[in-house]
Amino acid sequence: MSDKTASNRMWGGRFAAGPSAVMEAINASIGFDRKLYAQDIRGSLAHAAMLAETGIITAEDAARIADGLKAILAEIEAGDFVFEPRLEDIHMNVEARLAALIGPAAGRLHTARSRNDQVALDFRMWVRDELQRTAGALRGLIEVFLARAEEHAATVMPGFTHLQSAQPVTFGHHLMAYVEMFGRDLSRVEAALERLDECPLGAAALAGTGFAIDRHRTAAALGFREPTRNSIDTVSDRDFALDFLSAASICATHLSRLAEEIVVWSTPQFGFVRLSDAFSTGSSIMPQKKNPDAAELIRAKTGRVNGHLVALLTVMKGLPLAYSKDMQEDKEAVFDAAETLDLMLAAMTGMVGDLTVDKAAMKRAAGAGFATATDLADWLVREAGLPFREAHHVTGRAVALAEERGRPLDRLALADLQAIHPAITDDVFSVLSVASSVRSRTSYGGTAPSEVRRQIRGWRKRLKRDARRAKGR
Numbered sequence: 001m002s003d004k005t006a007s008n009r010m011w012g013g014r015f016a017a018g019p020s021a022v023m024e025a026i027n028a029s030i031g032f033d034r035k036l037y038a039q040d041i042r043g044s045l046a047h048a049a050m051l052a053e054t055g056i057i058t059a060e061d062a063a064r065i066a067d068g069l070k071a072i073l074a075e076i077e078a079g080d081f082v083f084e085p086r087l088e089d090i091h092m093n094v095e096a097r098l099a100a101l102i103g104p105a106a107g108r109l110h111t112a113r114s115r116n117d118q119v120a121l122d123f124r125m126w127v128r129d130e131l132q133r134t135a136g137a138l139r140g141l142i143e144v145f146l147a148r149a150e151e152h153a154a155t156v157m158p159g160f161t162h163l164q165s166a167q168p169v170t171f172g173h174h175l176m177a178y179v180e181m182f183g184r185d186l187s188r189v190e191a192a193l194e195r196l197d198e199c200p201l202g203a204a205a206l207a208g209t210g211f212a213i214d215r216h217r218t219a220a221a222l223g224f225r226e227p228t229r230n231s232i233d234t235v236s237d238r239d240f241a242l243d244f245l246s247a248a249s250i251c252a253t254h255l256s257r258l259a260e261e262i263v264v265w266s267t268p269q270f271g272f273v274r275l276s277d278a279f280s281t282g283s284s285i286m287p288q289k290k291n292p293d294a295a296e297l298i299r300a301k302t303g304r305v306n307g308h309l310v311a312l313l314t315v316m317k318g319l320p321l322a323y324s325k326d327m328q329e330d331k332e333a334v335f336d337a338a339e340t341l342d343l344m345l346a347a348m349t350g351m352v353g354d355l356t357v358d359k360a361a362m363k364r365a366a367g368a369g370f371a372t373a374t375d376l377a378d379w380l381v382r383e384a385g386l387p388f389r390e391a392h393h394v395t396g397r398a399v400a401l402a403e404e405r406g407r408p409l410d411r412l413a414l415a416d417l418q419a420i421h422p423a424i425t426d427d428v429f430s431v432l433s434v435a436s437s438v439r440s441r442t443s444y445g446g447t448a449p450s451e452v453r454r455q456i457r458g459w460r461k462r463l464k465r466d467a468r469r470a471k472g473r
Contacts, residue, residue, distance in 0.1 A: 027325075028085045032332050036090050039125040041073045043118065044094070046221040047201060048109055054214055056112065061105040068102040069094070090122070091115050112211035113204055116235040116323045120200035123331065125222065127244050130338045131193050135470075137345040138186045138251070139463060142179055144353045149175040150456050154449040156434050157272065157362035158371055167374055168366045168434045171357060173447040176455055178258055183459070185251040190466075192247055196240035199224035203234035206322035235323045238316055241334050245309040248341045249302075255344050256302035259295040262351065266292050270365070274356040279347070294347045301340050308333035366434045367408055370399045375431040375440070376409060384423035394421045408432075 045066055052062035072094055075081040087093045092115075099106040152171040159169035199219035202209065208231040215227035228234040265272035279294040312333045315326050373395050380391035397420045402409050405416075410432035417424045430436055442448040445455070 024086060027088060029089045029328050029331070030083050030085055030087065030093060032335060033090045033119075033122075034083055034093075035331075035335055036119075036122040036126055037076050037094070038073070039122040039129075040090050040094055040118070041069050043121045043125065043201060043222065044069055044109060046218045047113060049221065050214055050218045051108070051111060053217065054212055056211055056213070057108045061108050064102045064105045065098070065109050068098045068106065071101060072097050089115070089119075091118050112209040112213050113201060114206075114235075116205050117200050117203040117231075120203070120235055120237070121222070123238075123334075124196055124200060124240055127240050127334065128193065128196055130334075131189050131196075131244060131247075134248070134251075134338075134341065134345070135186060135189045135193070137342065137349070138182055138189065139467075141345055141349045141352075142182050142186070142459070142463065144349050145175050145179045145182070146456050146459055148352060149173075149179065149452065152357060152359075153452040153456070154438075155357065155359050155362060156366040156438055158366045158368065159447070165365070165368055165371050168371050168437045169441075169447040170438055170449060170452055171362060172449070172452040172456075176452060176459075178254070179455075179459055181254040181257075182251070183462075185247065185254060186466075188243075188247040188250065192240065192243035195243060197225040198228045199226070200228050200234045200237075202227060203231035206232050206235050232322045236319070236321045238312070238327060238330050241330050242309070242312060242316070244334060245305075245312055245337055248337050249306045249309045252302040252305040252341060252344060255348050256299045258348065258352075259298040262295040262355070263292050263299070266290075266295075271358055271361040272365070273358065275351065276354045276356070278354065279351045294351055298344050298347055301344055305337045305340055305344075308337040363434070370402060370409055372409055372432050372434065372437045373399050375437045376428065379428050379431050380421070380423070383425075383427065384421070386421075386423070 048057070048062045048065040048069075051057040052059050057065075072081065075097075081093075081097070083093055084096070087096055095106065095110065098109065149172040152175065153173075155171040156168050157171045157174065158165045159167045159174070199215065199222055201218050201222070202213050202215035219225070219227045228237075262273065262275070264270055266275055275290070275292055275294075279292070312330055315329050319326055376398060377388065377391040377395040380386045380394055381388050384391075386394065398409060398412065398417060401416060401420065402412055405412065410429055414424070414426055414429075417428065431440060439448055442451055445451070
């Protein structure tokens, strides 16, 4: 049998001639969908077992199929399997090898299924595995942030709006902002896992099958909550891949924002943090340089992940139901985004875990730019009874005076402040220091060290509760 004839066997008897070399090249996906080998074999094992249990194939054929599939899995994992581009994809490569190993019984495996529901199953299981890995990586990152936030619950730093000094906060509070962001990322991943927990196998090409299969059995065997409910939607659906890319893109955006702050904080002009040698590089010409390359690459790779989301949305936007070959373009985007996000999460976890914080530099910067001006305005409202707009005006005059004298607000003389407004008393100095400002922000979710520590405790309880729930699934 010629190679051309062999490559044509999967299409049946309609086609007299084989595909051209160009058609083979554009049609083949084995170069990337070989990543699905473990899921493909696992799905086939469950399908064969169900076919035997329902009497569609014999127990002897099912046993031969299972033995052959396990042998193929061992060959692939040992690096001994030869992938053939002429066989298009992982499914046909496995099926052809199975036929070579066990003979005609291999042909019974594809009873009551299609490559359409087969690839939907394989890809869904792969995405499920990756979402579970991402959830674990996010929990690890959050744990590192909680540890660093607890360490720096009382470390003061400037809080910024418009990258201008606004109000003093604590570094622990700032880190906890990222805990909230990554916590939402984790919830998106968990929601995506919940949505994809339906088994596509049994939808066949698009209309289901006339064989008396047991879809609930295969769903349970493959760890799904239930089978999908509409065969057309089943083979058309790539929402689970879009869910993954959407969650990955938002998470990558959060990582990029943090990376940008690390780049800024590590400059000599800020000097808030120092990165370890493990996450920095030097310059080929300037020996004094220590470049935050890991952070910069995280920032850049975000565009790559975001691009994959846009690419798959664009592939899917004009497709009629049910399956179209366009959907072969779904996998490379997801595979690359997953690999990229895994690396970004690992790099950020390591970088934050061992960066050195310069508390003195943060404290100096926290008092710059008259950061306690809002505290003065609040004091005038609370203690002197001024309307806030008037208090704002009075505070503005005090800031102008402090700027003219070249000193912070808490170093102005009481007489100078009383010349601006006679209701100001000596008690005002209790709120004008950076430390007192931070301690006073005790509202729920505020920057006071006591509140930061309370939020840390709450997050640790949540992570333990989520871990127990995940273990019970």
